[in-house]
Every structure is written in structure tokens, then in C-alpha cells.
Amino acid sequence: MTDTPETDLPETDLPDPDLPELPPRLALAWGVAERPERVPRRELSIERIVEAAVEIADAEGLAGVSMARVAKSLGFTTMSLYRYVTSKDDLLLLMQEVALDLEFPPAHEPADWRAELREWAVFTFELFRRHPWVLDVPVTGAPVTPASLRALDAGLRALRSTPLDDAEKIATILLLNGYVRNAAGLDRDLAQANTAGTDAAAEVGPGLADALRMLVDEVRFPYLRPIVERGTYAAYGTSTFDDEEDVGWGLERTLDGIAAYVAAREAAGGPDAGAVPGCVPEEEGVAEALALAQRYTSDAKVKKAAARRKEADKRVREAQKRVRELEKALRDSRKAEVEAVRAARERAERDR
Structure with a gap:
């Protein structure tokens, strides 16, 4: 059994007549879609379908998930799944919703925006590490499902004590999320290359430094050449991805940039003061x-x-x-x- 969140998708009742009509997958995610009649002899549910799909994705990646594959794992026909989930795109959104259902640490008192943003980023990174297939789910727009909005809300909570305006807070979360997704994707790709034996640098092995000294000349690579000559690049290229050093260094520099902007905004007099002095x-x-x-x-x-x-x-x-x-x-x-x-x-x- 793979590590899937214990929380299920929302219980689904009859549609609320006061709500605007939502696409089927969003209605399912928010629990406002009408459920199909139960199969009398053997119960099949949206929760079971999504849980099975997540287990397959955790084990085999997103490429292993298909309606037929999920149906087979549950002992049902493919057509029976379509009574609950109308398309694979709907299934992917519901899978992502389950994977993103993460409980973030409580707020700091007094507020410490940098520590809280750091925790938000690290927790998000670990989520991607547990469910790396989430990185392959196409991004089709702004977050609009409960779990994704809870994650956004937790990030905005971390910025509650800053003088940033609404747009700046959302942009800050997008910036940090972009860094985390990139770091998690690199972590996954390097792990896969190492497992598959396709890491070109690792294949060259100890001779990589000597090979690069012969190939990287000062004419085409004037600024890289001194680093190669000192052996720094080869040492970095063959090192394993390290959470604390590789992820942490980039994360702290990103937070440094945010801190500089927050300080400039404070000096300017808050979110209503207009442009930040010194910032283009x-x-x-x-x-x-x-x-x-x-x-x-x-x-x-x-x-x-x-x-x-x-x-x-x-x-x-x-x-x-x-x-x-x-x-x-x-x-x-x-x-x-x-x-x-x-x-x-x-x-x-x-x-x-």
C-alpha cells in the first residue's frame, strides 16, 4: 500500500441550486456533484477509483495510469468507471486533489514570515517527493480546487505580517512554488537517471574532470573554463542531489530576495505607498x-x-x-x- 493521504474527497450531495454550474471535475472536487446510483452487489465509489489511481501513479508514474488500468486493479470494467468519472482529465484532477491534501504546520506566534514560508516550501517539496507524478499533471490555470486553495491559503497566512499587497503576496507564493517545483523535478529526474544508469556524468566517472579539461576550451567557454580547470564543475556534476545543500541554498537565496523586497516595502510605507524605491x-x-x-x-x-x-x-x-x-x-x-x-x-x- 502506497503512502496516500488519509483524507478522502469531499462527500458529494445533490447540487446546490444557488451555485453557478461547474465543470464535472470541479463539482466532484468540491463535493457538489450528484453521485451516481450505487452498484447493488459490489460498491464502487469515486474515492476507491481515485485511491487506486494514486497507488498506480505512486508505483509506476503518471504514464501507468489509464481508465482501463484503474478499472482492472479494482476488478471492474472500464465502462463502469465512467459512471463516476467522466474522463481521464477529471481523474487526474481528483488524483492531484488527494495528493495535495496536506496539513501544513501551525502558524508561528509571534508571526515569522520567513520561517513560515520556509516550512511551507519544504512541506511542499516533500509532497512532490512522495507523489512525484503530480509534477507531470498539466497546469491548466490558477488553483480552484479545495486542496490547492488550502495550500495557497497556508502560504498567504505566512505573509500575514508583511506589508505586501494582495497581488504581491500571491506573486510571492507563485515565485516560491516555482522554485520548489523545479527543485523537486530535478530531484526526481536525477534519481531516475541514477536508477536507470543514464546519468552521462556518472557514466564517465572519475575521468570526467580530465575529459572536461580537454573539451571545455577558453575560447568557447571563457567563464566556465577556469571552474573546469579547478575541478569544481566535475565535483559538482557528479555529486548527488542533497536536500539541505542544494534545495536549501536556493531556497534561502529566494527568501533573501523576498526579504529585501519586504524591507523595501516597509520603508516605502506599506502596500498603499506605490512603487518600491530602488526596484525597477x-x-x-x-x-x-x-x-x-x-x-x-x-x-x-x-x-x-x-x-x-x-x-x-x-x-x-x-x-x-x-x-x-x-x-x-x-x-x-x-x-x-x-x-x-x-x-x-x-x-x-x-x-x-
Whole structure:
């Protein structure tokens, strides 16, 4: 039995006539959809279907989940599932709802926004670690289901003592959630590569540092080359993903940035004081960067220069390959020369 949350989906009653009509999957998630009649001889329920699907996803990943696979695991026909869940998309949303049903730690008293946000991020990271398939569920919009909104609410609670306005608080949670999802995805991908033996750096093994010193030259990689030469990159590339060091370092730097903004907002006089002094308005900064990117990607001169750079890179690689071949030929020649001298010495000793 896999580790699934003990809480079930909401009990579903007759639809509330005062509520706007919701898509079937949202109505199921909120418990406002009418349930189908029970199967008399053997009870099948939405809860059992979702629990079985979560168990399959925990064991095999999201690719292992299908309506037929879930039905088979429960001993029912595929068509019987559609009486409860109308599509696989609906099933995925309900699975995610169960996986995200997480109890966050209680609030700190007095409030400590940084400590509480840290706990929120770490708890979310561990949720993704227990159910890594959640990272593969497509993001189709803002959170609108009970469990996802409870997670958002817990994050907003952590920011209750800050002077940030509503939009800034939500943006802060999105920023932190993006970091956590990226870290959890990296953790999962590295674990899978290690298990499958497809980690290219690990395949090279101890010789990785020497190989990179030969391949990473100062012309194409002027800023990476010194790091490779010192062996720092190879050591980092072959190290295992560490929660406290790798996740923690990035998390603390993200919190540092938030702290700087919170302090600037406090100095500015709170959420109603307008723009934060010293901070470039995000609309201006992003618009300028987008405009630059569009100019670079569409400018004919830039494209021509990029093509010349790629061609030069190709010639450099070919020249480096030729150099390595010549160096190997030189080493082989020296080895053959040493062997010839040794053989000649042995013959001379035998002839005496």
C-alpha cells in the first residue's frame, strides 16, 4: 500500500441550486456533484477509483495510469468507471486533489514570515517527493480546487505580517512554488537517471574532470573554463542531489530576495505607498527584456553573426578533434618507440 493521504474527497450531495454550474471535475472536487446510483452487489465509489489511481501513479508514474488500468486493479470494467468519472482529465484532477491534501504546520506566534514560508516550501517539496507524478499533471490555470486553495491559503497566512499587497503576496507564493517545483523535478529526474544508469556524468566517472579539461576550451567557454580547470564543475556534476545543500541554498537565496523586497516595502510605507524605491517596475523590466529578445531573434545581422559563430564553433571542434588525434598518434608513436628500444635491448642482451 502506497503512502496516500488519509483524507478522502469531499462527500458529494445533490447540487446546490444557488451555485453557478461547474465543470464535472470541479463539482466532484468540491463535493457538489450528484453521485451516481450505487452498484447493488459490489460498491464502487469515486474515492476507491481515485485511491487506486494514486497507488498506480505512486508505483509506476503518471504514464501507468489509464481508465482501463484503474478499472482492472479494482476488478471492474472500464465502462463502469465512467459512471463516476467522466474522463481521464477529471481523474487526474481528483488524483492531484488527494495528493495535495496536506496539513501544513501551525502558524508561528509571534508571526515569522520567513520561517513560515520556509516550512511551507519544504512541506511542499516533500509532497512532490512522495507523489512525484503530480509534477507531470498539466497546469491548466490558477488553483480552484479545495486542496490547492488550502495550500495557497497556508502560504498567504505566512505573509500575514508583511506589508505586501494582495497581488504581491500571491506573486510571492507563485515565485516560491516555482522554485520548489523545479527543485523537486530535478530531484526526481536525477534519481531516475541514477536508477536507470543514464546519468552521462556518472557514466564517465572519475575521468570526467580530465575529459572536461580537454573539451571545455577558453575560447568557447571563457567563464566556465577556469571552474573546469579547478575541478569544481566535475565535483559538482557528479555529486548527488542533497536536500539541505542544494534545495536549501536556493531556497534561502529566494527568501533573501523576498526579504529585501519586504524591507523595501516597509520603508516605502506599506502596500498603499506605490512603487518600491530602488526596484525597477516589473512591467518595464520585463517589457525591455522581451523587446531585446525579440530584436535579437528577428534581426538579420544577429542571425548572420550567430550562423558565423556556429560555423566557427564547428571548425574549432574539428580542429580540436584533429589535435587530439595527432596527440594520440604521438603517444602511440612514443609508446611504439619505447617498445622497439626495449625489444632491441633484449635482443642485444641475448646475442652477447
